[in-house]
Structures are given as C-alpha cells and as structure tokens.
Amino acid sequence: MINLNELRPSMNKKPLAVLITSILLSTFAVADDDNTSIERMSVIGSKEDLIKSTGSVTLIDELELEKFEYDDIGRILATVPGVNIRQEDGYGLRPNIGFRGVTPERSKKINIMEDGVLIGPAPYSASAAYYFPNTTRMTAIEVTKGPSTIKYGPNTVAGTLNLISRQVPDSQEGALDLGLGTDNYGKLHAYYGDTVGDFGFLVEGLHLKADGFKKIDGGGDTGFDKSDLMAKFNYRLDGDDYSQLIELKLSYGEETSDETYLGITDADFAENPYRRYASSQLDQMNWEHQQVQLTHHIEFSDFNATTRIYRNDFERDWFKVNEFISSQGGFVPTLQQILRDPTSEQNLPYYQTLTGDRDSTLREILVLSTNAREYYSQGMQIDFAWDLGLFGLEHEIEGGIRFHEDQIERNHIEDNFFVRSGNLQSTGEATKPTSTNTENTEALSVYIQDTLQFEDLSLTLGVRGESIDGYYQNRAPGRKQDFLKKTNRIWLPSVSAYYELSEFSGIFGGVHSGFVPTSPAQAAEVKTEKSVNYELGYRYVNSGQKAEVIGFFTDYSNLKESCSVSAGCDTDTEFNAGEVDIYGVEATLSDTYKLNSQLSLPWSIVYTHTESEFKDTFYSDFTQWGFVNEGDGVPYLADDMLSLSLGLTANNWQIFILASYSGEMKESAQAALTGDPRDSSLAGIKTDALSNVDLSGSYNLTSNSQLYAKIDNIFDTAKISSRRPFGARPTKPRQFQVGYKYRF
Structure with missing residues (x-):
C-alpha cells in the first residue's frame, strides 16, 4: 500500500504520479467498451443507467452544449433542475454553484470533477473552487444529486458536477x-x-x-x-x-x-x-x-x-x-x-x-x-x-x-x-x-x-x-x-x-x-x-x-x-x-x-x-x-x-x-x-x-x-x-x- 504520509508536500513536493506510475503499470489496467466509449470518464454510466437511476441525474451532451456556445457554466446549468447560482463577474470566471439549497459560494459544497477525478485546487483542505475548468472545451456535463452522491465525496449533502473532456477519436x-x-x-x-x-x-x-x-x-x-x-x-x-x-x-x-x-x-x-x-x-x-x-x-x-x-x-x-x-x-x-x-x-x-x-x-x-x-x-x-x-x-x-x-x-x-x-x-x-x-x-x-x-x-x-x-x-x-x-x-x-x-x-x-x-x-x-x-x-x-x-x-x-x-x-x-x-x-x-x-x-x-x-x-x-x-x-x-x-x-x-x-x-x-x-x-x-x-x-x-x-x-x-x-x-x-x- 502507498503511504501518503511519506509523500507529505512539506517534506517532498515531487508529483505523486511520477512516484507510483510504475506501480500502476504493473498492477492495474483500464479500458474500453467497444459499444460505447473507450474512455471511462462518466459518473452517470450508460443511457439505461440514467433512465433507471435511483437518484436525480442530468446529462448535457455535446449537441446540447453547442446550441448556445456558452463559455459560462452558470448559463449552461440554467437548464438543470435544483441548481442555484450566484453570479459574480458576468463571464463565469469563478462560478458560485450550489445544488438543492447548499451555499453556492465558490462551489465549495459540491464535488467538482473532470473526467471522474476531483479537480478543485484542494477539495479537502480548502474547498473554495478558485479554479474551474474551461467549459468551452468540454464535450459533456453531468449533474448527479441524491443517494448516488456517496460514490464521489467528500461532500455528500448536495451532489456532483462532472465535466467530460474530449476523447481520443477512433479515426482521424x-x-x-x-x-x-x-x-x-x-x-x-x-x-x-x-x-x-x-x-x-x-x-x-x-x-x-x-x-x-x-x-x-x-x-x-x-x-x-x-x-x-x-x-x-x-x-x-x-x-x-x-x-x-x-x-x-x-x-x-x-x-x-x-x-x-x-x-x-x-x-x-x-x-x-x-x-x-x-x-x-x-x-x-x-x-x-x-x-x-x-x-x-x-x-x-x-x-x-x-x-x-x-x-x-x-x-x-x-x-x-x-x-x-x-x-x-x-x-x-x-x-x-x-x-x-x-x-x-x-x-x-x-x-x-x-x-x-x-x-x-x-x-x-x-x-x-x-x-x-x-x-x-x-x-x-x-x-x-x-x-x-x-x-x-x-x-x-x-x-x-x-x-x-x-x-x-x-x-x-x-x-x-x-x-x-x-x-x-x-x-x-x-x-x-x-x-x-x-x-x-x-x-x-x-x-x-x-x-x-x-x-x-x-x-x-x-x-x-x-x-x-x-x-x-x-x-x-x-x-x-x-x-x-x-x-x-x-x-x-x-x-x-x-x-x-x-x-x-x-x-x-x-x-x-x-x-x-x-x-x-x-x-x-x-x-x-x-x-x-x-x-x-x-x-x-x-x-x-x-x-x-x-x-x-x-x-x-x-x-x-x-x-x-x-x-x-x-x-x-x-x-x-x-x-x-x-x-x-x-x-x-x-x-x-x-x-x-x-x-x-x-x-x-x-x-x-x-x-x-x-x-x-x-x-x-x-x-x-x-x-x-x-x-x-x-x-x-x-x-x-x-x-x-x-x-x-x-x-x-x-x-x-x-x-x-x-x-x-x-x-x-x-x-x-x-x-x-x-x-x-x-x-x-x-x-x-x-x-x-x-x-x-x-x-x-x-x-x-x-x-x-x-x-x-x-x-x-x-x-x-x-x-x-x-x-x-x-x-x-x-x-x-x-x-x-x-x-x-
């Protein structure tokens, strides 16, 4: 098991990825579904999972995102139920997003993920999201609320926002x-x-x-x-x-x-x-x-x-x-x-x-x-x-x-x-x-x-x-x-x-x-x-x-x-x-x-x-x-x-x-x-x-x-x-x- 305590940044600032890549390559593997996508970036899963989900889920796909060419995640989420937004700068540079009544302040009470990984600067130590991924380059956005939130964490009161980046294409x-x-x-x-x-x-x-x-x-x-x-x-x-x-x-x-x-x-x-x-x-x-x-x-x-x-x-x-x-x-x-x-x-x-x-x-x-x-x-x-x-x-x-x-x-x-x-x-x-x-x-x-x-x-x-x-x-x-x-x-x-x-x-x-x-x-x-x-x-x-x-x-x-x-x-x-x-x-x-x-x-x-x-x-x-x-x-x-x-x-x-x-x-x-x-x-x-x-x-x-x-x-x-x-x-x-x- 990897001892994260030995990798404390106060003692060693080398990227963790560099230190354990060799372990991953020899131990674990990941991959594709020939019928869907070769990349596992979704937190919702298949279309059938979405229809029969035992919780509230919303998928905004690439066609939906291209309708209005929004750069502002706040405007995109206007079509998602249960999302409360506090606007700030007008361009959405630092969004304030909440689900089901939690404070929208710096989106700090929702889990923000990119390709299934926590993307906030320090989601446990300082959860205020002063960094937010650029939504213009995303090909899908998923919003999950309800019981399935326990799969993501650490914040399980409100829900999860997962941003999906572009996939490697199968052909040119x-x-x-x-x-x-x-x-x-x-x-x-x-x-x-x-x-x-x-x-x-x-x-x-x-x-x-x-x-x-x-x-x-x-x-x-x-x-x-x-x-x-x-x-x-x-x-x-x-x-x-x-x-x-x-x-x-x-x-x-x-x-x-x-x-x-x-x-x-x-x-x-x-x-x-x-x-x-x-x-x-x-x-x-x-x-x-x-x-x-x-x-x-x-x-x-x-x-x-x-x-x-x-x-x-x-x-x-x-x-x-x-x-x-x-x-x-x-x-x-x-x-x-x-x-x-x-x-x-x-x-x-x-x-x-x-x-x-x-x-x-x-x-x-x-x-x-x-x-x-x-x-x-x-x-x-x-x-x-x-x-x-x-x-x-x-x-x-x-x-x-x-x-x-x-x-x-x-x-x-x-x-x-x-x-x-x-x-x-x-x-x-x-x-x-x-x-x-x-x-x-x-x-x-x-x-x-x-x-x-x-x-x-x-x-x-x-x-x-x-x-x-x-x-x-x-x-x-x-x-x-x-x-x-x-x-x-x-x-x-x-x-x-x-x-x-x-x-x-x-x-x-x-x-x-x-x-x-x-x-x-x-x-x-x-x-x-x-x-x-x-x-x-x-x-x-x-x-x-x-x-x-x-x-x-x-x-x-x-x-x-x-x-x-x-x-x-x-x-x-x-x-x-x-x-x-x-x-x-x-x-x-x-x-x-x-x-x-x-x-x-x-x-x-x-x-x-x-x-x-x-x-x-x-x-x-x-x-x-x-x-x-x-x-x-x-x-x-x-x-x-x-x-x-x-x-x-x-x-x-x-x-x-x-x-x-x-x-x-x-x-x-x-x-x-x-x-x-x-x-x-x-x-x-x-x-x-x-x-x-x-x-x-x-x-x-x-x-x-x-x-x-x-x-x-x-x-x-x-x-x-x-x-x-x-x-x-x-x-x-x-x-x-x-x-x-x-x-x-």
Whole structure:
C-alpha cells in the first residue's frame, strides 16, 4: 500500500504520479467498451443507467452544449433542475454553484470533477473552487444529486458536477472554431486527433479573451485572457477475453483577468450598473494550472475496473482592494458599510476616496492585498463494477477506493496606497505579510453499493467511508509552529430504489447521509456538516420525451458554512448554525415535435421551488447569518427558478431561444437591522430577481463547415446579482457573438 504520509508536500513536493506510475503499470489496467466509449470518464454510466437511476441525474451532451456556445457554466446549468447560482463577474470566471439549497459560494459544497477525478485546487483542505475548468472545451456535463452522491465525496449533502473532456477519436478527426463578439470578445479553439493501430492521440488548444463590459473611472482594463492546452495519448492492450486501455492526459491552463471584489453603491448602480470605481484600477487575478492524469481500464464480460493516478497544481495571485486603514487610529468603516450608506458624515470621505473624487488623507489609506496561494491535489483512485448472480438474485456491485492528498499554502501580503487625482500611489511603506500558513489533508475514502433486482424493483444499498487526517501550520515569522493534526472518521450509508411502472416510466426514491468536512485550520468546536437527505420522484423517458418530478428534503443536524474574502470575511473561517431544513421540488418536461419532414420543434421546461428555515434562534459572527430567528431562511437561495428552451431545427440550420428566471435572494439571513453594533450590514437586503433571454442560431455551409451567431441577454436587462463581498455587482449586458466552425 502507498503511504501518503511519506509523500507529505512539506517534506517532498515531487508529483505523486511520477512516484507510483510504475506501480500502476504493473498492477492495474483500464479500458474500453467497444459499444460505447473507450474512455471511462462518466459518473452517470450508460443511457439505461440514467433512465433507471435511483437518484436525480442530468446529462448535457455535446449537441446540447453547442446550441448556445456558452463559455459560462452558470448559463449552461440554467437548464438543470435544483441548481442555484450566484453570479459574480458576468463571464463565469469563478462560478458560485450550489445544488438543492447548499451555499453556492465558490462551489465549495459540491464535488467538482473532470473526467471522474476531483479537480478543485484542494477539495479537502480548502474547498473554495478558485479554479474551474474551461467549459468551452468540454464535450459533456453531468449533474448527479441524491443517494448516488456517496460514490464521489467528500461532500455528500448536495451532489456532483462532472465535466467530460474530449476523447481520443477512433479515426482521424479535427476541428477549428473561430469566434468574435462584443467588447472585443475572441475565441480560438482547435483540436486534432487520430488512432493508428493500437495507438491514439489528441491535442487541443483554446484561447478566450474579452476587454470587459465594465468601465473604470479614469480608465483601465476590466477584461480577461484565458488559455488551455491539453494532450491525450492512449494505447490498447487487448487480450482474447478482455479489452484494456492505458491513457496519459496532460493539460495546462492560465488566466489573467482584471477582476475585483469591489462593487458599487445601489444609487450608482441605478445610474450606471457597469461602472467601476477608480480605486479598483490595479485589481488583477493571475493563475496557472497543470494536470497530469494516468488512466488504466480493464473490462471482461461482467467486470470492469478503472484506475486513475492524478496530480493537479494550481498557483494564483489576486491583487485587489481589501479595506481602509487609518494611521491616526480611531474607527474605520468596512467597505460594505461604506457602500451601503455612502452619504453619511462618517462614510462620505471614504466613499469619495473610493471613487477618486477626493484625495486620501492619513485617515483614508487604501489597503490592497495580494492573496498568493499555491495548491496541489494528488492521489490514486480505483473504481470497479461487477455484475453477478448471487443467492438467486442479480447484483450490480459498484465500489471504489481513493488515496488522496491536497494542500494549500497561503502567502498573503498587503500594500498601502494613497488616492491622488484618481490614481493609486504607494505610501512607500514596506509590504506586510498577513496570512502565512499551510493546510494539508490526507484522506482515504472507500465506497461500495449493491443494486439488487427483484422483478420490477431495483434496490440499491450503499455506504461510503471517509478517513481524513488534516494538518495545519502557521508559518508567520516569529510564530512558526509545528503541524497541528486533526482527524475525522465517518461512515455514510444510503438506500434507494427504482420501481419500473412500464418500459418507459418508474418511481424512485432514497435516503442518504450528508457530510461536508471542516478544513484543517478550524478549531475543534467547529463541527462537520451533517444531514439526512431524502428524495422521491417519478420519471418518464421515451425517445425524445421526458417528464420528471422530484421532491427533496435535506434535514441538517448541523449546517456549516465557511467565510472567505469572497463572502466578506477577512480570513477563511467556518461557522456552525445547528439544525436547518431545506426542501422543495424539481420538475422537468421536454419533447420534440415533428412539424413536417424537414422541421422539428424541440422544447423543454425546467422548474425548481425551494424553501428553507433555520430551526434555532442565534447570533453568528458570519455576516451572511447575523441575528437569526427560528424560521428565517438561508441567504442566496431563490424560492423559484424557471427556464424555458424552445428551438426550430431543419436539415441545415437551427434556432434556439432560452429564457430563464431566478427569484430574488436574501443577502443575509437576518431580516432587518436592529441597531446592535454587531449587525450585518446587508440585513434585510435582497438581490434582484433575474430574468434573461438568450438567442442562438447556426447554418451548415457544407457537411464540414458551419456559421453560428448568438445574442446573450437580448433585452439588455441590468440587475444586481449580488452585493458580496463589497457592493452591488451587475449581470452581463447584451452581448453579440458570431463564429465559424470547420470539422473534418
């Protein structure tokens, strides 16, 4: 057995993949199904698995993804029931995604995977997903909620989002995609691959850019540049009675984006929602991401096993406005307090400094922080499936084991600036270190589930185990300490069933244990998140027709939230809220009408209604909770979400329209300000209800080439999507895009 403790990054930063590749090559294998795909990247499985799943599953395939040519995962997931989104930058650079009412903040409570492997920078040690794979290069997206979530982990309350990258083609294949659009948007995407004999390869490159739709007072950049490169190499090793494949995946990504956490006041938003204050002119995010993944698959007639070794490295620096300080002492308001009440006698000088209308004094020194962080995530996981007859019953057994290690190393610093004539000018003071620490986690997880067939009833019993050892070290000069250890052991059972009413329909339901671990740095009194999750539903699938309705109920014995700068906190801190209930209903209805031999009319309706309530009365320092009364609802959760998709397709062209609606969301659980100095500055405030309509169309010039065009936000509506962490932030304005594709 591999001892991950011996590979601790504090002692050895060599990639785990390099150290154990030889073990994998001599011990495990992986591979293909000649009838489907040679790559095992799906978490849903076959089409039949999706139809008869004992939980809520959604598959968005490549044809669906190409309808609207979205680069933003938030817009893609608008057609998935039970998904709650908090928009941030308008481009989806750092998505905030939740399922069934869990906080969407930095997507930290869902499992984010690429090709079946955890892809977050440090999913155990620091789960906030500041890196998110570029969805433009994906060929499928899977969303899994309900009891089957125990197969993935570590977060089992909400669900799993699996992004599937392009597969190595069976024969020569390639494509070129060129796009141009509003605000100097540009896209260059190309790939080429082939299989010759038993050897296959794929190379793919993607570059996206835009100048941005916000305008900084006095000028400055608000856009982004992103690039991705990926290569896959595989080799078949088939035998007489089995098939197998080995594959190496290498990828690199980078981003430079002139993004900020600083929003604007509601009054300024009403006048110009796309304004940015002069004080944010230097704000910029830079990151790099590398991935190495080695996969082996072996398949016999009734058994298959997939083994993956993976290593992800992520490094980021985000230089941005953080706060005001005074060299003369005294009270200094927070940025959120300033932007909520900018005209008060106390706040007005700070507001005028932010906008650049007033030069700083020694009482309005602006602090910009560089949140520099280095992450890695590495491990080995084995998943298997086995069909067998036992005790007169048919069993579909699935299981797996994962050895995982991840780490975050923070090296945060701060610099002080004056505002002079609308520009930032260094005060000349030395750079100061702030957060200087390391969090590291070693985890061993296992799962097994057995689906038994009793005529029309499929019964699935499963359990997941997590053994987590976390380590925290403060590396601050003069305060350096040894690693402090934190241990968590837990078993998470599940039971679910599907009853076949007919060949095309059935009812399903289940219950499973929900769990979200705490980070290694948190004090012992911060408890892990635990819940019992229930769902009951009906599903009908027949060719192009689908109807599904699911009721869900999440019974938290303890709700845990973590607060970082993106949520308005100075440092990463976790809080407990005790018992909370979240419940609702998800509904999907879709079909395709044949108008005649040439024209078809595909359509779908997706609706989600969610309710939530705290079961206790309490006060929390977490600003999104504050003073909570029993019965209050959780913040950033819309009661109603609705999307309607309608298309018209012919042999050589197609047109689609997508209309979506998300209700207003509370910025804080606290209903109103009470006058207490500890009050949340956003108590009683809600985001706007968001309505959006997108239109897209394409025309096939030849069998190999296509023109496409799209308009996002046709009616150019501007709404407040959030006021976190500092001030109102807008939705994306109307954007045009045209493009050309060539495939061979």
